[in-house]
Amino acid sequence: MMDKNNSYELICYNTDDSGMFGEASRVVFPRDVEDVIKIVFDSQDLVPRGLGSNVVGGCVPSNSVVVDMKNMNEINFDFKSEIVCVGPGVTIKELNEKLKQINYEFPIICNGTIGGIVAMNRPGLMGGYGNIKEWIEEIEFVNGRGELTKFGKAEIGEVCGLEGITGIITKIKLKVIPLVERSASIFQSNDIEEVFVVAKRLRLEKHIVMLRFYSPYFSKLLGFPEKYHIIVGFDNQNGRIKGNDYADLFNKIRKDYYKIYEKGYRDSEDPKFLFEKLKEFVLFLNKFNVPYSGDLNLGIIYSFFNDDLKKKEVVKMIDRMNARPGSYGVGLKRKKRIDNLQKKIIRRVKLRHDPFLKFNKGKLIDIEHDSAEENKDIKKDLLKIDSSLSPNKGMKKSIEDAQLEEVGNVSMKDNLDDRVDKKLMDRILFNKEDQEESNK
Amino acid sequence: MKTEEYNLKEEIKEEVANALRNGIDNEGCAVFRVMRKEHYSPKGKAIILNNDFYEKIIYKCNLCRACGDGLCDSFQKARRVLVLKDKEMNANKEMIDNLKRTGNIYGIQE
Numbered sequence: 249m250m251d252k253n254n255s256y257e258l259i260c261y262n263t264d265d266s267g268m269f270g271e272a273s274r275v276v277f278p279r280d281v282e283d284v285i286k287i288v289f290d291s292q293d294l295v296p297r298g299l300g301s302n303v304v305g306g307c308v309p310s311n312s313v314v315v316d317m318k319n320m321n322e323i324n325f326d327f328k329s330e331i332v333c334v335g336p337g338v339t340i341k342e343l344n345e346k347l348k349q350i351n352y353e354f355p356i357i358c359n360g361t362i363g364g365i366v367a368m369n370r371p372g373l374m375g376g377y378g379n380i381k382e383w384i385e386e387i388e389f390v391n392g393r394g395e396l397t398k399f400g401k402a403e404i405g406e407v408c409g410l411e412g413i414t415g416i417i418t419k420i421k422l423k424v425i426p427l428v429e430r431s432a433s434i435f436q437s438n439d440i441e442e443v444f445v446v447a448k449r450l451r452l453e454k455h456i457v458m459l460r461f462y463s464p465y466f467s468k469l470l471g472f473p474e475k476y477h478i479i480v481g482f483d484n485q486n487g488r489i490k491g492n493d494y495a496d497l498f499n500k501i502r503k504d505y506y507k508i509y510e511k512g513y514r515d516s517e518d519p520k521f522l523f524e525k526l527k528e529f530v531l532f533l534n535k536f537n538v539p540y541s542g543d544l545n546l547g548i549i550y551s552f553f554n555d556d557l558k559k560k561e562v563v564k565m566i567d568r569m570n571a572r573p574g575s576y577g578v579g580l581k582r583k584k585r586i587d588n589l590q591k592k593i594i595r596r597v598k599l600r601h602d603p604f605l606k607f608n609k610g611k612l613i614d615i616e617h618d619s620a621e622e623n624k625d626i627k628k629d630l631l632k633i634d635s636s637l638s639p640n641k642g643m644k645k646s647i648e649d650a651q652l653e654e655v656g657n658v659s660m661k662d663n664l665d666d667r668v669d670k671k672l673m674d675r676i677l678f679n680k681e682d683q684e685e686s687n688k
Numbered sequence: 689m690k691t692e693e694y695n696l697k698e699e700i701k702e703e704v705a706n707a708l709r710n711g712i713d714n715e716g717c718a719v720f721r722v723m724r725k726e727h728y729s730p731k732g733k734a735i736i737l738n739n740d741f742y743e744k745i746i747y748k749c750n751l752c753r754a755c756g757d758g759l760c761d762s763f764q765k766a767r768r769v770l771v772l773k774d775k776e777m778n779a780n781k782e783m784i785d786n787l788k789r790t791g792n793i794y795g796i797q798e
Contacts (some may be wrong), residue, residue, distance in 0.1 A: 254727075254743075255741070256727065256736045256739070256741040256743055256745070257725070257726075259735055259736060259739050259741070260726040260727045260729075260731075260735050260736065261726055262735075263735070264710065266706055267709075275726075279726075297726075299714060299715070300714075300726065300731075301714075316724075316725065316726065318724040318725070319724050321724065326694035337724065341715050342721070359715060431737045469751065503713070506710060506711050506713075506756075509709065509711050510710050511711040514709055514710075527734065
């Protein structure tokens with residue numbers, strides 16, 4: 249378990265896909281729960297790591313011991329309950345390869361180990377299946393006191409989505425589904441209004457599990473015409489693209505970000521909005537010529553940058569629109585995005601499970617730093633209350649708020665549905681005309 | 689340092705730095721899937737080369753191109769650097785020796 253590390257081995261653990269660099273003092277490779285408990289007792293500063301596919305610095309160490317979980321990769325399947333029990337080091341790809349042999353699958357498809365994906369509570373490529381949290385039945389983890397703990401559905405929020413700051417996940421029970429033959433259709437348009445009208449309608453369809461949206465520039469990079477595209481994924485054979493063609497298309501979408509990275513757009517943001525606010529954000533990105541893709545099921549828009557100035561403007565807009573982090577998480581990079589209430593809640597949960605502050609120091613929240621910041625905020629709030637007693641100042645503030653609201657408001661027209669020819673859409677997307685003809 | 693070695697190192701550094709920026713598919717690597725340690729992954733090896741470590745671990749690659757087109761070429765160049773640095777694998781030396789002696793890499797004499 250405790251290998252002696254070469255200097256070139258340690259270097260590999262200093263970074264993840266975020267491009268941020270830290271320093272690993274040692275790397276350990278636990279094989280079972282006993283190893284993990286021993287590590288927790290022996291070390292003070294621990295950074296659990298899966299595949300290192302995180303883009304927000306979620307597993308960048310700061311002179312810490314890196315716990316590489318990839319060797320905990322057992323997979324056990326229970327046919328009766330259709331639940332698979334996996335170690336945190338199994339990748340989604342490996343799990344699905346195993347499950348495919350017995351005609352089952354796990355539909356949250358993304359890069360990374362299951363432990364990492366659970367810690368970040370990431371959604372898959374097919375947004376219709378939601379985030380991984382919805383698929384967890386039970387989590388087993390080792391907390392900061394070195395105790396092995398099991399959490400059922402009601403309590404998984406204390407581990408899932410907390411980016412490894414409460415403990416090291418050692419086992420996860422996941423729901424799986426029988427293997428589905430999927431298909432897809434592609435909707436393309438030059439008109440952004442039309443795109444959102446169609447998307448709004450498609451979101452209501454029960455069998456649509458993926459609504460992947462691409463800007464004209466991104467579409468061009470993927471080999472499509474330079475128009476807006478929605479890749480519509482079905483969990484049945486209603487789509488036009490089936491079989492091997494579907495597999496090729498899915499692989500293309502799965503690795504879409506490589507195409508945009510190649511063009512120098514190496515920084516990205518993943519704000520999550522209500523569907524009604526998406527259009528406003530997309531129009532804003534168009535104005536700044538920022539390429540983007542999106543998951544219209546979940547309301548996440550992935551915007552890509554090769555320029556810091558543009559990014560600053562977009563981040564300002566994201567803050568103004570009160571968007572939540574979508575699928576990348578918070579990590580080291582985006583701690584400012586968490587508001588004080590969330591911080592308070594996270595801190596309480598963290599201290600409950602990790603009172604000695606052993607896990608993932610500096611990720612998600614800064615505990616020592618935050619308490620001082622919080623006091624400042626409380627003082628600020630008190631000052632605000634004082635200033636609001638003066639009538640003029642209070643009025644000025646309300647005017648400012650009103651202006652902000654005006655800038656941030658959405659001018660979506662809700663009656664846009666009428667403009668779509670449903671028959672035309674059925675023909676383009678659902679292959680219905682072809683089916684009717686074949687029935688005849 | 690020989691000119692050839694220097695040039696190769698410069699080329700490799702540029703290529704791996706670019707690959708690291710563009711993203712590398714670790715999950716496809718057969719060696720990584722078995723060994724399950726970061727330094728066996730294509731990304732790990734790219735980081736090692738980017739930091740000017742030329743070690744025998746570079747030989748632990750199938751050159752199968754599962755990680756993308758560019759990296760395998762860089763790893764092949766890195767092996768050339770290792771040969772120039774006299775850090776070649778014994779098995780390699782033996783194969784070359786066999787080839788010279790018998791005309792096949794296994795050393796089977798007719």
